[in-house]
Amino acid sequence: MIIAIDGPAASGKGTLGKRLADHFGLEHLDTGLLYRAVARVLLDQGTPLTDRDAATVAAENLDVSHLDDPRLRGAEMGEAASVVSAYQPVRDALLAFQRQFGVQEPGAVLDGRDIGTVVCPQADVKLFITASAEERARRRHRELLNRGEETDYETILRDIRRRDERDINRSTAPLKAAEDALTLDTTHLDADETFQAALVLVEGRIPRNQDLASR
Ligand SMILES: Nc1ncnc2c1ncn2[C@@H]1O[C@H](COP(=O)(O)OP(=O)(O)O)[C@@H](O)[C@H]1O
Numbered sequence: 001m002i003i004a005i006d007g008p009a010a011s012g013k014g015t016l017g018k019r020l021a022d023h024f025g026l027e028h029l030d031t032g033l034l035y036r037a038v039a040r041v042l043l044d045q046g047t048p049l050t051d052r053d054a055a056t057v058a059a060e061n062l063d064v065s066h067l068d069d070p071r072l073r074g075a076e077m078g079e080a081a082s083v084v085s086a087y088q089p090v091r092d093a094l095l096a097f098q099r100q101f102g103v104q105e106p107g108a109v110l111d112g113r114d115i116g117t118v119v120c121p122q123a124d125v126k127l128f129i130t131a132s133a134e135e136r137a138r139r140r141h142r143e144l145l146n147r148g149e150e151t152d153y154e155t156i157l158r159d160i161r162r163r164d165e166r167d168i169n170r171s172t173a174p175l176k177a178a179e180d181a182l183t184l185d186t187t188h189l190d191a192d193e194t195f196q197a198a199l200v201l202v203e204g205r206i207p208r209n210q211d212l213a214s215r
C-alpha cells in the first residue's frame with residue numbers, strides 16, 4: 001500500500017508522513033531531503049545553483065545514505081533545493097529511487113510535491129496537506145529556533161511564499177493536488193489533530209477490515 005502526501009513548504013507533510021507510517025507499519029521517505037541533498041553537494045562545491053549540469057551530475061551520483069544530516073533541514077538548503085528541483089534532468093535522476101521506495105513491501109508513505117501526480121500516481125491514498133502561509137511560517141520559525149538557527153518570522157514568511165510560487169509555477173512536476181487527492185487544511189489543527197483527521201481520510205479510502213499493510 002502506498003500513501004502519497006503532497007503540499008506546500010512546512011505544511012506538516014513529514015510529521016504526518018512519519019505518524020502514518022508508524023501507525024500502519026510502513027516505511028517513510030521525505031523526498032524533499034533528496035533535493036536538499038543535491039543542493040548540499042553544489043553548495044559544498046561552491047558551484048552556483050544555476051549550474052544545471054552540475055546539479056544533474058550531483059543527482060545522478062547522489063549518496064542517499066546520508067539523508068539524516070541535520071544540515072539538510074536548514075533554511076538555506078530548503079531554498080537551494082527549490083532551485084535545483086526545477087531542473088527536469090535532476091528530477092529524472094531521482095525518480096527511479098523514489099518509485100522503488102514506493103513499491104517495497106509492506107508499503108510506503110512518501111511526502112513531497114509531486115508524489116500523487118508523478119512519482120506514485122497509483123497510490124492507494126493521496127493527501128494534499130495545506131495551511132495558511134502565516135501558520136506555516138510560524139511553524140518553521142519555531143522549528144528553526146529550536147534547532148538554534150538564527151532567523152526571524154518575516155524572513156521565513158517571505159522565503160516560504162517565494163518557494164511556493166517557484167514550486168507551483170515551474171514547468172516540470174509543479175506543486176499541485178492530484179485530481180483524486182483529499183485535501184486537508186491544517187491551519188487550525190495541531191499535529192495530533194492533523195494525524196487523527198488524516199486517519200479518517202485514509203480509512204475512508206481503505207475499508208477498515210482490509211489488511212492495510214498487505215495492499
Ligand atoms: N499540524 C501541525 N501543527 C503545528 N505544528 C506542526 C503541525 N505539523 C507539523 N508541525 C511542525 O511544523 C514544522 C514543519 O513540519 P514538517 O512536518 O517538517 O513540514 P513539511 O514536511 O511539510 O515541511 C515542524 O516543526 C513540525 O513539528
Ligand SMILES: Nc1ccn([C@@H]2O[C@H](COP(=O)(O)OP(=O)(O)O)[C@@H](O)[C@H]2O)c(=O)n1
Pocket residue numbers: 008009010011031032033035036078081082083085086111112113114115163167
Ligand atoms: N517531491 C518533491 C519534494 C521536494 N521538492 C523540492 O524541494 C524543496 C524542499 O522540499 P521540502 O519538502 O524538504 O521542503 P519543506 O516543505 O520541508 O520546507 C521544495 O521547495 C521543492 O522545490 C520537489 O520539487 N519535489
